[in-house]
Amino acid sequence: MTTLGTLYRALLAEFRTADLPTPELDARWLVAEAAGVPPTAITLSPDSPVSAEAVATARSFLVRRLEGEPVDRILGRREFWSLDFRLGPSTLSPRPDTETIVETCLALLPQRDADYRLLDLGTGTGAILIALLHERPRASGLGIDRAAAAVTVAAENAADNGVATRAQFRLGNWMDGLEERFDLIVSNPPYIPSADIAGLEREVREHDPLLALDGGTDGLDAYRTIATDAPRRLRPGGVLVFELGIGQEEDVATLMRTIGFTLLGPARKDLGGVARALAGRISG
Incomplete structure (x- = not known):
């Protein structure tokens, strides 16, 4: 037996x-x-x-x-922000480092009962947006992803975690075609330089979706697109929050300043001491 x-x-x-x-x-x-x-x-x-x-x-x-398949991929789910999230082949597995992004966003959305409007770009599982809606019960949000399968998974996760009535998910290329304005735009974009993909750990290289990893030649393609378009999609006083890869704070900070953002302090560090969450408000 x-x-x-x-x-x-x-x-x-x-x-x-x-x-x-x-x-x-x-x-x-x-x-x-x-x-x-x-x-x-x-x-x-x-x-x-x-x-x-x-x-x-x-x-x-x-x-x-x-x-080499990660445990969470085998299980088909991952805990994030004390919530349970389904995974799919087109989604990243939400990692503890990204909880730093949620913490940063919540600090910038201080009123628990305000009707904030949120935009999550490259939403994947929907983890960031769903965690924020869980903590701000009158807020609502839109998650956009370039992978149709990820949009489906995110909608399922919103239903599983009780925020489906306040969360919408849409297939799209960043902010193309959007007319609405938001109080907060957040993104964990692809930020790995293309040439570095082959050298990633096997668990990442073989099991995470390439679309969510490849950030172009210098890893900054998505940051440029989002930061350039964000001022038109932010309400007065609205903020943009980025997740950063290791060593990217200076480059992304310079990019945001050039576009006209005032940075809201240095990047918040994750538990490993890595500068992980960078926030800015558009000047003027």
Whole structure:
């Protein structure tokens, strides 16, 4: 008879042999998913029997993980801002670093019950917009993405997290065709220089969508487009917030100043000390 504990130890041994960075966590999450139990059950009920179907599922997960597929891709979901998000092949997996963007936006939207209007460009799973709407219950927003499948996933996530009546998602190329104005525009754009894509970690290179990674020759193509168009789409006093890649603060700050933005302080750093969120308000 196979138990939760024996199945967990089997996957753990394989992951350790493969020198994965977090073998214990990977094994725990994948066994729990295969068995249909919470991860805590592996510690609390290690002698619970596991069905042959669950064993087969866990072993299929094992193969996928050893081939470099991230755990959250295998699970098909990821927690962000204490909310649960579905993933898809056309979406990035929302990462803890991006919670710094949510924190920055919330500080710029100080009134909890105000009817702010928000725009999220390159929305992906919709994680940033949905997290903001979760914290600002009278706000509403529009998320735009260049991938139709991402728009579908984002709408599903909005419904799952109870904000579907205040969130719209649309296929589009940044702000092309928009006439509306917003209190806040936020974007986690593609920012990896094209030549660097091949050198990314396998989990990113093979499983994250290229459209959400490739930022052009210098990684700044999307920043230029968005920052140039944003002044026409911001309400008076509105703000633009960007997520930054490592080492991009100076270049993006210079770009925003050139266009006419007044920066609202230095970039906010994430928990790893990386300058991650840069905000500006259009001058005049």
